[in-house]
Every structure is written in structure tokens, then in C-alpha cells.
Amino acid sequence: MTVPDSVAPACPDVLVVGAGAVGLFCAYFLCLRGFAVTVADAGPVGGPQSCSSGNTGFVGTQGAMPLAEPGVLGQGFRWLASSRSPFSITPRPSPALIAWLWRFRGLCNEAAVRSCFAVLVDTKRRSLRILRELCSEPELAGCLMEPGMIVAYKTKTAFDKACTGVPVAVERGVPLRVLDLDELRGLAPQVTFDIRGALFNAEGAALAVPEFLAAFARLLERMGVRFLPGARVTDFLVTRRAGTRTVSVVRTTQGEYSPAEVVIAAGAWSARCARMLGLRLALQPAKGYTVTVGSSPAAPELPVLLSEGKVALMPFGDRLRFGGTLQLAGLNTRASARRVEGIVATVRSYLPEVPAGTDRRVWTGLRPCTPDSIPLIGRAAPYANVSVACGHGYIGMGLAPAGGTLLAQLVAGDEPDVDPAPFGVGRFGRG
Numbered sequence: 001m002t003v004p005d006s007v008a009p010a011c012p013d014v015l016v017v018g019a020g021a022v023g024l025f026c027a028y029f030l031c032l033r034g035f036a037v038t039v040a041d042a043g044p045v046g047g048p049q050s051c052s053s054g055n056t057g058f059v060g061t062q063g064a065m066p067l068a069e070p071g072v073l074g075q076g077f078r079w080l081a082s083s084r085s086p087f088s089i090t091p092r093p094s095p096a097l098i099a100w101l102w103r104f105r106g107l108c109n110e111a112a113v114r115s116c117f118a119v120l121v122d123t124k125r126r127s128l129r130i131l132r133e134l135c136s137e138p139e140l141a142g143c144l145m146e147p148g149m150i151v152a153y154k155t156k157t158a159f160d161k162a163c164t165g166v167p168v169a170v171e172r173g174v175p176l177r178v179l180d181l182d183e184l185r186g187l188a189p190q191v192t193f194d195i196r197g198a199l200f201n202a203e204g205a206a207l208a209v210p211e212f213l214a215a216f217a218r219l220l221e222r223m224g225v226r227f228l229p230g231a232r233v234t235d236f237l238v239t240r241r242a243g244t245r246t247v248s249v250v251r252t253t254q255g256e257y258s259p260a261e262v263v264i265a266a267g268a269w270s271a272r273c274a275r276m277l278g279l280r281l282a283l284q285p286a287k288g289y290t291v292t293v294g295s296s297p298a299a300p301e302l303p304v305l306l307s308e309g310k311v312a313l314m315p316f317g318d319r320l321r322f323g324g325t326l327q328l329a330g331l332n333t334r335a336s337a338r339r340v341e342g343i344v345a346t347v348r349s350y351l352p353e354v355p356a357g358t359d360r361r362v363w364t365g366l367r368p369c370t371p372d373s374i375p376l377i378g379r380a381a382p383y384a385n386v387s388v389a390c391g392h393g394y395i396g397m398g399l400a401p402a403g404g405t406l407l408a409q410l411v412a413g414d415e416p417d418v419d420p421a422p423f424g425v426g427r428f429g430r431g
Contacts, residue, residue, distance in 0.1 A: 013037065014411065015250055015257055017233055017273060018265035018390075019045045021052040021397050022375075024216050025404025026265050026389050027225050028134075033412045037225045038259070040252055042232035042269075046213030051267055051396060053210040054290050054363035056314040056323040058303065059398040060128050060205035061174045062149050064121035066373035067326070067393065068107035085342070086310030090329040096271075097328065100284045103371035103428055116372050119422045120395070121172055123402045126418075128205060130401035139219045143212040147302035149204020150179070150187060152195045152350055158308050159197035166199065175202045191300050192353045204303050206314055207397055228254050233266075236276055244384045247277070261411055263387045264380070268331065268366035270390035279380055282428035283391050285366040287327040289335065291343055292361040295320045298353040309346035313354075320355070322347050326367070326394060333364045369393045370428075377406050377423040387411055388425045 014030050016023045019041035027037045043049040072087065089101070107116070135144035153159035169176045179187070179198045187200065217227065230253065237249035250257045266273050268285035299320045304313040311324035324343045344356050370376060370391040380386045389407045392399045406423065409416045421427075 013259065014261040014263060015040060015259035016263045016265055017041075017250075018267060018270070019217070019227065019229070020050040020265070020267050021213065021400040022267065022389050022392055022403060023263075023265040024213065024220065025400045026263050026407045027220055027404075028216075028223075029404045029408035030263075030411060031220065031223050031225055033408055033414075035261075035411075038228060038257065039220075039225060040228040040231040040233065040250075040254070040257075041266075042230065044229045045217045045227060046210040047229075048363065050210075050213070051288075051365040051367055052213055054365055055209060055288070055397065056290065056303075056312045056321055057207040057209040057212070057397055058149075058205070058312060058314065058395070059124070059131060059144075059207055060146070060149070060201065060203040061121055061124050062151065062201045062204050062305065063395050063398065064117055064124050064174070066107070066113055066116040066120065067369065068104050068116070068372060069113055070108050070110060073101070073105055073108055086324060087326045088328070090327060092330065094330070096280075097284060097330075100282060100371055103282060107372050112372070116374055118172065119374055120399070121174060122418070124395070124398045125173055126405075127398055127401035127403075128203065130405070131205075131207070134401070137219060139222075140212065140215050143208050143215060144205060145208070146203070146205040148187075149201045149303040149305060150184070150300070151176075151199040151201065151305045151307055152193060153197050153199075153307050154195055154350060155308060156196045162199060162307065163197070176200070187302065188300050188304075190297055191351060192298065193350065194352055195350055206303055208316065209397075228252065230254060233273055233276070236262075238277070243382070245382050246384045247386055259385075261385045261387065263389060263407065263411070265389040267390060267396075268368040270368060270388065272331075274380070274388065277380075277383065277386065279386075279388075281376060281388065281390070281425070282370055283368050283376070284328055285331050286369045286394070287325070287329050287332060287364055288323065288367055288394060289325045289339055289343055290321050290323040290363045290365075291340055292316075292319050292321045292363070293355055294318060294359060296355045299355065300351070304351070306346060306350045309350065311343055311346045313347065313351075326369075328369075331366065333366060335362050335364050367392075367394045367396065374422055375399060375403050376425045377403050378410055378420055378425045380425050
């Protein structure tokens with residue numbers, strides 16, 4: 001359904017703050033429900049400030065395990081001095097970080113992991129269905145790739161543990177299977193692996209980034225969505241009446257807007273934006289890296305996840321992208337040469353003949369993480385016209401489509417097709 005062109009652009013029905021994958025999917029589903037939508041972002045759509053621009057683009061049912069697993073917090077502190085560590089915490093005097101870590105610590109148990117995994121894998125599965133339908137549109141043809149994914153294990157201990165978990169994963173809808181040596185060779189005959197074993201997920205998929213974002217934005221413009229690149233939100237004017245609060249004006253570096261509804265979908269900067277309204281979101285920015293190099297005949301032609309090393313390999317034609325590292329280091333996007341070398345060394349330890357690349361393109365971005373890895377999606381009390389869609393973490397591309405559907409249903413007052421409680425914005429309290 002196309003949004004009417006007659007809506008006055010200076011007075012949109014909904015102003016979405018953030019033009020990453022999450023903001024674009026919120027805009028898409030709001031538009032389908034008849035809202036006039038404007039999307040504002042501090043940078044260009046799909047620009048380097050967006051996590052959606054430089055990541056591996058992984059979607060599908062792989063990678064639904066929450067970050068808060070038993071023992072991971074202690075491991076994070078032990079990894080502080082290691083340049084190869086996939087997860088680390090930069091100690092700093094931050095009450096928000098301390099509160100986040102306290103909640104995270106309480107979730108590092110098997111019961112919480114099972115509960116969060118069920119929500120995440122269901123959201124990823126619904127998102128994949130949406131992407132398949134969306135990418136049948138001519139504008140997005142070729143943006144979704146579904147070759148499946150190899151999950152490689154370096155150690156026998158990790159591989160044996162993974163094999164015991166395959167039946168449970170299959171029962172929950174993840175099509176995992178154990179690969180024997182011949183099957184692995186058949187999937188990647190040109191690749192030399194130095195591993196103890198591997199699994200295969202037939203629903204391993206990826207979006208071409210940043211091409212997908214640019215094409216999606218063009219589709220949204222055709223539907224009537226207006227974009228405001230370079231419009232950083234600087235303030236909100238709030239009206240208080242009868243115990244409720246309403247945002248009446250949104251001030252940006254591109255002017256003032258008076259939307260009926262505001263959606264905060266600004267990724268890692270969502271918490272800072274929400275603080276202007278007195279809202280405290282349980283959100284921490286986690287820095288991640290990708291390293292893009294020229295491909296070679298020895299490189300894999302389908303995605304590969306290096307399990308213990310938490311590094312993903314994604315082929316993009318003549319390019320090969322390595323993605324890894326999750327650093328709780330605040331709003332800091334500075335690249336560390338040690339971290340880059342650590343990612344490359346991890347790749348070479350699993351796939352010794354894959355090119356390390358002398359023409360590397362390094363990108364860093366900030367993933368907005370919640371303590372339970374489940375996004376914050378819903379109304380932001382006590383505001384009558386403010387909603388939040390953020391906290392999609394390191395699997396944002398794979399959660400954003402279904403998350404956008406839920407956000408649009410809640411804004412429109414429709415009956416959600418999933419239970420919104422696990423995504424509740426206030427589930428962690430005020431922080």
C-alpha cells in the first residue's frame with residue numbers, strides 16, 4: 001500500500017529517528033499501514049555511521065544465541081589483555097554500564113538462555129520470511145543470498161558440545177546438521193580447513209550490504225517516505241497534560257518537525273536520544289569490526305562462522321569480509337590495529353590459505369545491546385506518542401524486519417501477531 005503523496009512533509013504522521021536497517025523497516029511497515037513517514041538521520045542512509053552499512057549482513061536462523069551465556073562475563077574480563085578476544089569490556093566509571101552488567105550477570109544462566117533463544121530464533125525466522133517476500137521486489141532483486149552457512153569448530157570440546165545441541169536446535173526450528181568430511185568438501189571444495197568438525201545450517205543467509213540499504217531506501221521513497229539525511233536530533237519540546245507527556249516538536253539540525261508519533265530507532269545512539277526525554281534505556285554500545293579484503297580461489301563461496309573465535313566470513317563477489325569482536329567500550333568507534341590483526345589471525349587459524357589481504361578495508365561500528373539480547377520495541381511510558389525500536393545487538397539485520405512489523409502494529413493500535421512482552425521497553429526498569 002502506497003502512502004498518499006498529499007501528506008504535508010513538514011508535518012509527518014510519524015518521524016522515525018534513525019535510517020539504519022531497524023529504522024527503515026519501521027518506516028516500511030508504518031507506511032504499509034497508511035502513515036505518512038519521515039526518516040531523520042545524522043548521516044546519509046546506509047552511511048558509515050550505520051551498523052547496517054559495514055557488517056556481514058547475516059540473516060536467517062543462525063546466531064540466535066543470546067550474549068548472556070553462563071560464564072561469559074568472567075571470560076570477558078579475563079580476555080581484557082588479549083587482542084584476539086571476541087568479547088571484552090573496557091572498564092570505566094559509568095553507572096549505566098555497571099547497571100547493565102548487573103542485569104547481564106543475572107541472565108547468565110541456562111533458564112534465561114533457553115527463554116531468550118526461543119524469542120530470538122522465532123524473530124529471526126519471521127524476519128527471514130519477510131525478507132524473502134520483500135526481496136522479490138524488482139528494486140531488491142539479488143540483495144538476499146541463501147546459500148546456507150558452515151559453522152566451523154576448532155576444538156573437539158566445542159564440536160562435541162555443539163553436536164549434542166543439534167537435536168534441541170532442530171526441535172526449535174533451526175535446520176542444523178552435522179557435516180562429515182565428504183559433505184564439507186562438497187560444500188567448499190576449494191577451501192582448506194584446520195578444524196575438528198563443522199555443522200551446516202540450510203537457512204544461513206545474508207543481505208548484500210550496503211547495497212540492500214540503498215535499494216530499500218529507494219523503494220521507500222517510491223512508496224512516499226521522506227528522508228532527512230544530516231538531520232541530527234538536538235532537542236524535544238514536550239507538552240504535559242493530565243499526567244501524560246506528548247512530544248509536540250522535534251528539533252533537528254535540519255529544522256523543526258511536529259509529528260503525531262515519534263519512533264526512536266537510532267541504534268547505539270538511541271539511549272542518548274532517549275535521555276533528552278528523561279528515558280533511561282538499558283542499552284550499551286558494543287563495538288564490532290569488519291575487515292574486507294580481495295577474494296581468492298582459496299576463499300569460501302558461502303558464509304562460514306568460526307564458532308569459538310566468534311568471527312564470521314562473508315563472500316561478496318570479488319570481496320571477502322571478516323566480521324568479529326564485541327567490545328563494551330562506550331560510544332567509541334576508533335579502530336585498534338591489534339584487534340584487526342587478531343581477527344585476521346583467527347581466520348587464518350581455521351582457514352590457513354584464505355588471503356589475509358594487504359589492501360584491507362577496516363570498518364568499525366557500534367551495535368546497541370540489551371542485557372538479554374532481545375530488542376526494546378514498544379511504547380515508551382509516560383509518553384503518549386513516543387515509541388522505541390533499538391537494542392538489536394550484533395544480529396540486527398536478522399531481527400529488524402519482524403521488529404519493524406511489531407513496532408508498526410503497536411503504533412497503529414493493531415493486535416500484535418506475537419506477544420510484545422519480551423520486547424517491552426520498560427522490562428528492565430528505569431535504570
